[in-house]
Amino acid sequence: MSIYNDSKLDVLAWFNKKAGTKFTINDVIFSKPIVNTDVGATLNSKIRVTMARTNTTYKGTVVLAYNRLTLSNIGNYPRPKYPPQAPLGSSVYDLLPKLRNTYGIYLTRDDLEETFVTDDGAYGRVLLKAKADSVGWIGEYTLVLASKIPLADLFKTTSINWS
Numbered sequence: 001m002s003i004y005n006d007s008k009l010d011v012l013a014w015f016n017k018k019a020g021t022k023f024t025i026n027d028v029i030f031s032k033p034i035v036n037t038d039v040g041a042t043l044n045s046k047i048r049v050t051m052a053r054t055n056t057t058y059k060g061t062v063v064l065a066y067n068r069l070t071l072s073n074i075g076n077y078p079r080p081k082y083p084p085q086a087p088l089g090s091s092v093y094d095l096l097p098k099l100r101n102t103y104g105i106y107l108t109r110d111d112l113e114e115t116f117v118t119d120d121g122a123y124g125r126v127l128l129k130a131k132a133d134s135v136g137w138i139g140e141y142t143l144v145l146a147s148k149i150p151l152a153d154l155f156k157t158t159s160i161n162w163s
Contacts (some may be wrong), residue, residue, distance in 0.1 A: 007136020032133035
C-alpha cells in the first residue's frame, strides 16, 4: 500500500499482479474492510473482492489480507518548511488537494471522517481520522497547519541595489 495512490487502486494492482489479470475498478466490488482478528495474523485488515456481474469470464469472491496504513505515521514523514494553511472552520475535505501537493499523501473523502480546522491560538489544527471502512487507512493524526508565513522567509537577500 502506498501513501501516494488511491488505496482501492493499490489493492486492485496487487490483486492483478498476484492473479495475473488486468481487472479495472469497474470489474470488481470491494467490501468494507474489517480488522483481521485471525490468530497469529501479521496483516491488520481483510477485504472481500467480488467479481462484478458484468464479468463473463470470472465469478465469485476472494478474501484478501493486507495492511492498511496508519494515519499516526504521518508524523514520521518529512515535514515541509511551510505546512498548508486553512481558514478556521474549514473542512478537512477542503484540505485534501493541499495534502497531496504538500505531503504527497493521497487521501479521499472515502478515507476520512469530516472534521474541521480549529485554532489553538498559535496554529491551526485538523484531525485526520480514518473512516472505519477506509480501504487504505486506520487510526488518526492531528495535523498542525501553518500560521502566517514570515515575509522575510521569501527573500534570500533584503538589499536592493537600484543601479
